[in-house]
Amino acid sequence: MNDAKVIVLSTLETKQDETDYLVTCLTEKGAKAQVLDISLASGGTILDSLGKLDAMEAQIQAAVRTLAQDLGRACAVVALGGGTGGEIAMRIFRSLPATFPKVLITPLPFDPRAAVAETSVMLVPTLVDICGLNDTLREVIQNAAAMVAGLCGGPRRTQVERSIGVTGLGSTEAAVKGLVSGLTVQGHEATVFHSNGFGGAGFARFAQAGAFKAIVDLTPHEVTRLHIAGVHIPMPTRFSAGGDLPRIVVPGAANFIGLGEPSTLAPDYLERPHYQHSGYFTHAKVTPDEMAQIATALIDALNANTGPRALIVPMGGFSHQDCPGGAIEDPALRDVFLETAHARLAADISLQVIDAHISSPEITTAILATLNTFMKETHV
Structure with a gap:
């Protein structure tokens, strides 16, 4: 064990005994x-x-100031909290470096997806409320303490090499895997973010922090959530962060709306071509008007970036079910996207139209070739 300390966040007014047990x-x-x-x-x-x-805001700001002074001597920050304490802790965590070890011991009285969208937090569900010690809570706290102590067992890596930022989803997984493999062969490391309405916030945070040397927005699906429908958190810089970097955009998964379980969907979505991606998620095909809106938003954002840029349009299909026999296959929607691109794309942006599916080797080859050209031009 090194000399680094664990900083424990807790509402001592209501959680003194539980906090004392965690410290022990x-x-x-x-x-x-x-x-x-x-x-x-x-x-x-x-x-x-x-x-x-x-009062919550005052405590958050005071804690952020204290941690700014003490974090250099800490190996982890662990918080113990219910509804209010957990929210305070999560907001404090967002002020810390994205990958710094952060642990929240909580009964999880909230949906954690938004809270952890752009910062790494290890969640330890207590199963019971944090309201007096009992055998269940003691065991959970013991397990959490063992985990946190393990985080302090050695030096942390602080030097991180810039990578290629990539976006993906299960519906573009084959394309992502092919691209990551190709980048590896060329000596590049890829960092892939899940474009599910939450992962894009992390993508934007890393881009703003200078973590990337180039961006391949292979799956800008979140444009459908931000402009049409679907659960998401605010991410105003999703398509602008890292705007001066070499950037390649492919309309992966831009042809459907990501929704929840079928029982939660409005009748309009169930009347469209759709399929269950998993037990939790349903993908409903966009309409031609929605595709035009999606394409406009995506292309306008690309126009506003300043680095070397390319738009690659795979006219054989935008996602794994947009293919011959697929549940949401629709060549006409791809035509709508392409027509919008021809009408709106800035003249200085490379437009590559390829008659192949997004998962095909032809698309991967085009991305890699374009990326190499851009990186040579910018000496990255």
């Missing part, structure tokens, strides 16, 4: 713990809605 477990595992109280300092009174929100 960490100490037994050889980890040094420093507790940072994120209580609302209400003195036991019940705050009204605005008062509570103001």
Whole structure:
């Protein structure tokens, strides 16, 4: 165990005994713990809605300032919290480096996808409420302490080489795998982000932080969520972050709307061609008008970037079910996309129209060749 410490975030007004037990477990595992109280300092009174929100914001800002000073001597930050404490901790976590070790011990009284979209957090569900110690909670805290202590067992890698930022989904998985394999052969490392309405926030954060030397937006599916329908979080820089980098865009998965279980869908979507991607997710084909809207938004964003850019359109299909016999095959939709591209794409952007499916070797070869040209031009 090195000399680094674990910073423990907790609302001591309501979680003192549980926090003390966590500190004891960490100490037994050889980890040094420093507790940072994120209580609302209400003195036991019940705050009204605005008062509570103001108190939460004050605690978040105070904790962020403290962590900015202490983080260099820390190996991990662990938080213990329910609804309010968990939200405070998650917002504090977002101020920390994206991959710095962060652990939240919580009964998960919220959907965690938005909270972890752009920062790495290890979630430890308590199964029971954090409201007094019991055998179940003790065991969960013991397990969490062992995990956190393990994070402090050695030096962390801080030097990260820039990679090729790539976007993907299960519906473009074959294309992603082919591209990643090709990049590896050429000596490049790829970092792939899941374009599911949440992963794009992480993609944008890394792009803004300078983590990429080039971008292949193979699966800009989130344009459908942002402009048509589907669950997502705000990501205003999804298509602009890293705008000066070499960038290749392919309309992967731009032909469907990503929705939930069939029982949750509005009748309009069930009347369209659709299929269940999994037990949780249903993909419904976009309409021609929606495709025009999607293409316009995507191409306008590409026009606004400043680096070397290319748009590659695979006229054989945009996703794995957009193929002969596929559940949402529709060549006419691809024509709508291409017509919009011809009408709106800036003259200085390379447009490559290839009569092949997105998963075909021809598309991978075109991406790699274009990327090599761009990187030579920019000396990346």
